Amino acid sequence: MEEIIGTLAGIFTTIAAVPQILKAWKTKKVDDxxxxxxxxxxxxxxxxxxxxxxxxxxxxxxxxGISTLLNITMLVLILNYRKKKF
Amino acid sequence: MEEIIGTLAGIFTTIAAVPQILKAWKTKKVDDxxxxxxxxxxxxxxxxxxxxxxxxxxxxxxxxGISTLLNITMLVLILNYRKKKF
Incomplete structure (x- = not known):
């Protein structure tokens, strides 16, 4: 049981950035x-x-490792699509 | 050394949502x-x-536990400030 909860928790927290990446990719907007x-x-x-x-x-x-790659991907999208500097 | 790296890692991943919460709170914009x-x-x-x-x-x-509270806070801000439905 603990193992199932831990695995599910790991999957959810690891893939969480995916919908944000897809949204930024489609809309090309990251201002908010x-x-x-x-x-x-x-x-x-x-x-x-x-x-x-x-x-x-x-x-x-x-x-x-997967989270690092996903978050770097999102950072690159932010750098590409943002209107103003940091 | 492992303990220092683990503690730093935990602090960073726990507080990551804070700048997003502050940004949403200040701008009242969450469309992206x-x-x-x-x-x-x-x-x-x-x-x-x-x-x-x-x-x-x-x-x-x-x-x-802290992360859960922070992410729920951000979800509430999104529900309050978004223009269109999910």
Whole structure:
């Protein structure tokens, strides 16, 4: 039971950025999105990935590795589509 | 060293929503923000909190409990400020 809850939790938190990426990609508008949120998230999940490597823990490495890539993708979209500078 | 990296990672991923909440609060605009992202995130961090209780793991409960409250706050702001329905 704990394993099911943990796996579901991991899937949800890992894929959460996908709808935001698709929305930004389709609308090409990111004015209301906080670049700082995605910068802080990217730093956070990168550190979790490093932590996973230190602990040699595959689930931590895989979920946070995917999150890092997704959050970097969103940061790139923000940099491309934003009207004003940070 | 692992503990420092893990703690920093936890702080960053926990507080990431704060700049987005402040931005939405100040501008009262959320059109470009994905409600689905915050819905999926809220479900994910809630499940992590449940997982923390099952494992009796305080750091998991505290960080994900704070995240749940922050993401619910952002969902409420989205529901209040959005122009069109989901």
């Amino acid at each position: 999105v906080s670049p700082k949120m995605f910068l802080v998230l990217t730093i956070g999940v990168s550190l979790w990935t490093v932590y996973g490597f230190m602990k040699q823990d595959s689930p931590i490495i895989i979920t946070n | 923000v994905s409600p689905k992202m915050f819905l999926v995130l809220t479900i994910g961090v809630s499940l992590w909190t449940v997982y923390g209780f099952m494992k009796q793991d305080s750091p998991i409960i505290i960080t994900n």
